[in-house]
Amino acid sequence: MDYKKKISRVSSPPTLPGKPGKRRQFDIADLYRQPESKEAGTTAGEAPALDEKLRQAYYWITNNAIITPFYDIEYQDGPSPEYLLGDSKAVLRLPSDQSYSSFVLLPVLTLAARRKCLFIGGPGRGKTASAVLMGVLAGYPLTEIKRAIQHGQPQMTVSDLLGNPLPSDLMKAESMEGIRIAWRKWLAMRVKIIDEYNRIPTRTQSALLTVMADNYAELLDQVYQCPEAAWYLTANDDAGGGTYQVIEALRDRIDVVVRALHFNSRFIGELLARIEAGARPEEMVPREAIFTEAELDRANREILEVAFPGPLLRRLEHFAAQFEFLEPAASQLEYRTKDNVRVSGLDLRTVSSQETGKSRARDIGGQTANGLSVRAIMTCLVYTKALSYFRGKDEVSMDDLRNMLPFVLHDKLVQNPESAFFEEAGNQALRVDRVTWIRRLWDMSCAEYDQLGLDSADPVAELSAVFERGLDGLPAGQAEAELVKIERLLESYQKNRKLHGPMFDDVLKLKYLHQRYSNYLKWLKWRG
DSSP states (O other): OOHHHHHTSOOSSOSSTTOOOOOOOOOGGGGTOOOOOGGGTSOTTOOOOHHHHHHHHHHHIIIIISOOOOOOEEEOSSOOOEEEETTTTEEEEOOSEEEEOHHHHHHHHHHHHTOEEEEEOOTTSSHHHHHHHHHHHTTOOHHHHHHHOEEOOTTOOHHHHHEEEOHHHHHHOSSGGGOOEEEOGGGGOSEEEEETGGGSOHHHHHHHHHHHHHSEEEETTEEEEOOOOEEEEEESOSSSOSSSOOOHHHHHTOOEEEEOOOOOGGGHHHHHHHHHHTOOGGGOOOGGGOOOHHHHHHHHHHHHTSBOOHHHHHHHHHHHTTSSBOGGGOSSGGGOBHHHHHHHTOOHHHHHTTOOSSOTTTOSGGGBSSOOOHHHHHHHHHHHHHHHHHTTOSBOOHHHHHHHHHHHSTTTSOBOTTOGGGGSTTTGGGGTOHHHHHHHHHHHHHHHHHHHTTTTOOHHHHHHHHHHTOSTTOOHHHHHHHHHHHHHHHHHHHHOOOOOHHHHHHHHHHHHHHHHHHHHHHHHHHHO
8 A cells, every 4th residue: 555545544443442432412513513424434414422533543643643652551451461671670561451652642632631731852752743743633734833833942032922013003002002913823723832942031931821821912011812722842851941941830830741752763664664655644644533623622521521430539639638748847737838848948858857757768748849739630630531531431540540640740749859768779760760650659649548448437538528518507416516526536636646648638627627617606606
């Protein structure tokens, strides 16, 4: 078969054989949607299954466009052969279920979830090419995408990034409101690409931050509202360096970090075939894999409809609670956090050295220099739902969450270099391998969760469930009984001399519940 024909079509077999079709809610847009051709894998009048279309796009990219033979997001369905290789006994596992390459999967999920993805890796590893492909999948012409790429460079001004005032208005206007701005066209696109964002000057980074965080651009008191978009940024290293240090607020707006792995020399033959055929994959994306604006909007809604089971959410709560607590950080309980040390300007190492009674090698929270922000936790929830949706599932699984956490928290969790954990045999490599490190943190948290038996006995969750039923019409006697339960539970905690992250959050939740019931009883008394 001609090479160009081979790579310019989507395979006809379904990506998940035997998977039943999803039932969708009625969408008024269906009344006006044109019938799909059978070439697109649907019968006339049938709305496309967008999770299947996402998988088709993913497999077309991995099989024909981006050479990335790395299945680092693994799933198992039964026994999976394992091999120990080399002096270090590196584990090679052959996944027994459909597994994926993070370098392609994460950008595809970012497109559907309309989030922000950072590619990290050396020059020539496909970072920009992958971002360009996402723009093509979103329906933009290739020439328009390439013109819209913002290339970071040391001389980039705010006007270079956002636009320029019209010269005639500058001469005639009597006030700022009278000056019109010729805004850059990329601001209106639903896929935005910033190449080498760590080469942008600090002042221009601040303008970029406004667009990324709040979806508007501002210049000379004029405001341009931008649509919701998927963002793709690239950098050659993950230390925040480059020509300019990336401001912390801008780094915090990035949702997932994807590493571009090395080129596998066994695929040089594929490069030769492309050269001889004069083939450029970004120019040959099959029409069946390209999404309309309405389809991306619908995919985003369907992602949010994926269920997140309560028991798994409880494990995520336990995990997220591990990191912020720092006992010597303050006298008042609420302020005993690493963030309190950071904003005070004190040295975390000096403060944390005052902790006693904990195993420095086994303490999960001691491995990090910070906790998780609200934004990081929300991003975990969205991307895990997106991964489950991509896999054709109606509910998030434990493996989905475990596979997604390292990419969302890659830049969110800062390692504590003084932690004794990294000095133990076999753990030194985790200073560099952040993906495995974060998965190890999750596994350690889950082991602790199981050891505590929190699935079967979680008194704080039980008290919270009673409170969630509402206070309207609650008899005073029942409210008083709940107060007694809270105080007795705190008495039991008092007997345990050690205070750790999850208990810290539990204690503060109990204080919150106690305050709500107390205020309610005072209100009942006032009402008479």
